[in-house]
Amino acid sequence: MILTLTLNPSLDRTIEIGSLTRGAVIRAAAAHLDPGGKGVNVSRALLANQVRSCAVVPFGGDEGRQLVALLSAEGIDMIPVPVAGATRSNVTLAEPDGTVTKVNEPGTALSPAELDTLGGAVLDAAQSADWVVASGSLPPGVPVDVYADLCRRFTAAGIQVAVDTSGPALVEAVAAGPTLVKPNREELAEATGTPIMCVGDVIAAAGKLRAMGARSVLTSLGADGALLMEDDQVWYGECPVEARRSSVGAGDAMLAGFLAAGARGTRALAEGLAWASAAVGLRGSRMPAPADIDRSAVRIGAPDPAQPLVSGG
Numbered sequence: 207m208i209l210t211l212t213l214n215p216s217l218d219r220t221i222e223i224g225s226l227t228r229g230a231v232i233r234a235a236a237a238h239l240d241p242g243g244k245g246v247n248v249s250r251a252l253l254a255n256q257v258r259s260c261a262v263v264p265f266g267g268d269e270g271r272q273l274v275a276l277l278s279a280e281g282i283d284m285i286p287v288p289v290a291g292a293t294r295s296n297v298t299l300a301e302p303d304g305t306v307t308k309v310n311e312p313g314t315a316l317s318p319a320e321l322d323t324l325g326g327a328v329l330d331a332a333q334s335a336d337w338v339v340a341s342g343s344l345p346p347g348v349p350v351d352v353y354a355d356l357c358r359r360f361t362a363a364g365i366q367v368a369v370d371t372s373g374p375a376l377v378e379a380v381a382a383g384p385t386l387v388k389p390n391r392e393e394l395a396e397a398t399g400t401p402i403m404c405v406g407d408v409i410a411a412a413g414k415l416r417a418m419g420a421r422s423v424l425t426s427l428g429a430d431g432a433l434l435m436e437d438d439q440v441w442y443g444e445c446p447v448e449a450r451r452s453s454v455g456a457g458d459a460m461l462a463g464f465l466a467a468g469a470r471g472t473r474a475l476a477e478g479l480a481w482a483s484a485a486v487g488l489r490g491s492r493m494p495a496p497a498d499i500d501r502s503a504v505r506i507g508a509p510d511p512a513q514p515l516v517s518g519g
């Protein structure tokens with residue numbers, strides 16, 4: 207079972223527009239409301255593909271109750287933890303060519319008592335877990351080493367830990383020796399303080415994260431695919447998408463597919479790429495089901511360090 211923790215979940219509202227014009231009144235073509243948050247999405251993707259997962263989710267206010275209702279409607283196995291602050295709403299403006307502009311609220315602070323309750327829920331549920339996935343941003347007021355602390359506890363107990371976050375929380379978590387981290391290009395560049403313009407830069411930066419403590423580094427690179435570094439091996443892969451609709455949640459789908467396929471080597475990398483590309487072809491932050499996933503377009507091989515990264519970085 208894969209347990210996910212999302213300290214900062216969200217209601218994800220995706221609004222489909224023709225084009226983004228600042229200062230204008232834009233008449234939306236359609237709108238979608240999805241349950242969101244990075245760990246939540248990992249659990250949603252796993253559920254959609256019949257892989258056992260449980261999501262620990264703080265929720266507050268009418269928005270939090272709506273989040274829990276949406277997750278219940280999807281059949282998510284979850285441990286909802288009531289908190290005082292209202293669950294945030296994040297808005298995506300999606301254009302016909304797949305370009306997305308995203309506005310994420312900071313979320314509301316968690317009190318030390320609420321954080322303790324969440325930590326206890328995770329520790330209890332982790333007793334029957336193979337993996338713990340700590341994923342997403344931290345709400346205001348949460349100590350930056352919260353993922354690192356959980357990482358130390360679980361690795362000491364022999365439970366594998368995956369972390370997908372950014373900034374100081376990622377740097378702190380890496381130092382705690384997680385089994386796996388899943389930064390995107392920008393998060394990797396920020397964590398290592400190195401510009402990332404080509405595949406060789408990704409390899410060097412992922413090597414820095416391993417030297418800092420991470421055991422495996424799965425770096426997602428948007429339209430440029432992904433690079434996996436584990437032990438002394440490196441693989442690069444890509445999976446073109448015919449019709450981009452929304453890349454929101456594609457990294458979460460990648461992590462879910464990678465974990466579902468055993469979280470090591472080219473088979474897991476290929477599955478992560480296939481799930482991620484499927485997510486890009488779906489509206490909003492929908493997670494792919496088996497019927498959405500096409501593995502035939504996945505290409506895996508040795509990286510070419512000189513290959514430039516062409517998607518936005």
Ligand SMILES: Nc1ncnc2c1ncn2[C@@H]1O[C@H](COP(=O)(O)OP(=O)(O)OP(=O)(O)O)[C@@H](O)[C@H]1O
Pocket residue numbers: 389390391425426427428429430431432445446447450453454455456457458459460478479482483486
């Ligand atoms: N335009 C695209 N074409 C093909 N694949 C894409 C595209 N955008 C994203 N992907 C796939 O999705 C994966 C994750 O994308 P990205 O690197 O943007 O992750 P992310 O920033 O963590 O996403 P999110 O935080 O929204 O989950 C990529 O590694 C790639 O496999």
Ligand SMILES: O=P(O)(O)OC[C@@]1(O)O[C@H](CO)[C@@H](O)[C@@H]1O
Pocket residue numbers: 214216218241242243244247296310341342343344454455456457458491
């Ligand atoms: O603010 P964070 O936690 O970094 O990201 C939150 C978020 O953008 O991540 C998911 C996509 O990965 C969305 O469901 C959600 O809105």
